[in-house]
Amino acid sequence: MIPQRTLIENPGKIRQKNEKTILDSAEIEFAKYGYEGATIKSIAERAGLPKANIHYYFKSKLDLYAAVLNDILDMWNAAFDGIDIHSNPAHALEHYIRAKVEYSRTHGRASRIFACEMISGAPYLRRYLQNEFHYWVSEKAQVIHHWIRQGLIAPIHPMHLFMMIWGATQYLADAQVQVESLLRKPELAGQDYEAFASDLVTVILKGCGLQSYRKTACLTATESSLEFA
Amino acid sequence: MIPQRTLIENPGKIRQKNEKTILDSAEIEFAKYGYEGATIKSIAERAGLPKANIHYYFKSKLDLYAAVLNDILDMWNAAFDGIDIHSNPAHALEHYIRAKVEYSRTHGRASRIFACEMISGAPYLRRYLQNEFHYWVSEKAQVIHHWIRQGLIAPIHPMHLFMMIWGATQYLADAQVQVESLLRKPELAGQDYEAFASDLVTVILKGCGLQSYRKTACLTATESSLEFA
DNA sequence: GTCTATAGTTAGATAGAC
């Protein structure tokens, strides 16, 4: 009786690696075709595994979808939890907007899966939206309110401000084909994202009664914005 | 041999009525579950017709989807073709933004189907985006450019301006559940849309260096904006 | 832990009586 070699050499490693491969493939397929449109077969083929293995690692298609959504929420939290919104309004808003645009660029697929989930009424994320997400946003809204009371920014419904930022930045990821068509580019480059981020920052800041505190934001923004936190 | 009564009394009327019923039902199902998620069965049940009748009026599921998309484009054109963007910038932008918000409110389902189509890479609307749509937008972009050259509004990439407006307004329709959760409303009312429209108008106008030309925009906006055209 | 074969279900589409 020889124990299986892989188990001795890589305790749990195979599982870890395969689960990651499957999750990545699933993310691509779900983003491209939606939940119903994606099939276990296509996910398996992309992962280079037989169909049955998908079911071995994830009980059902719904389980796999839930795992993908969880991954997406983790990324989202990792990307935005570190934001210190207590600095001055212009800095904080610019930093947040640029981070969000960058997220749309680097995690377009995740963003599109999230959008599909919203469009279909958030059947799997409803609880999350009403609890964790709502609390997180309410906290940030308090900060905006505080700034308004102190006269630091012009009066605006904080949620409306967030909606503008989210709508505009999500649009980059969700309507990517439309954007490419508008800008007449076969594929969007980093510069395109940066240019949009700069215009969005300008409009939001000026729209909130804040002077853009730097004229050359457009060129050096991505690097320098990392130093704000 | 008695000719069928319905054909004599209502030449083509039955077809017209049933096609409309089916299109309406299909729009609801496609918006809720996406193309793959919606089924002929569910559409037929919603329309109160047997499955086979759907195939009688629309050759295939794809045909039906194309018809729904066509309906949506018709509505879109009807809603925005009349906009005279040659008036002064502040008026024109405010009018357009309010019309777009109103469209998100009254045609949320259409907006969501359109969004799904974009997210999946616009397999059926690619041609439209690259031709009719692109020309229409380019024309409007010329107007923005003209305003900028004349010093009427602050410099901004016209496409970026449109993207901000579309992103923010589409967000209302596409992420409706998220918005409801944010604003803690079980259902959005007309006031919620108007309030958002007013904040969006304010931010965009100020962001473009335009003074809001009316302080009480928030309250009387919807009615008065209809008189701009 | 892997993979072939297949069960069980449901989808889109059609034939043919009325």
Place this chain on the structure above:
DNA sequence: GTCTATCTAACTATAGAC
């Protein structure tokens, strides 16, 4: 023009040999 019954294909999921 309507509708029941049915076909074919594709999907999710599982059983069981390795």
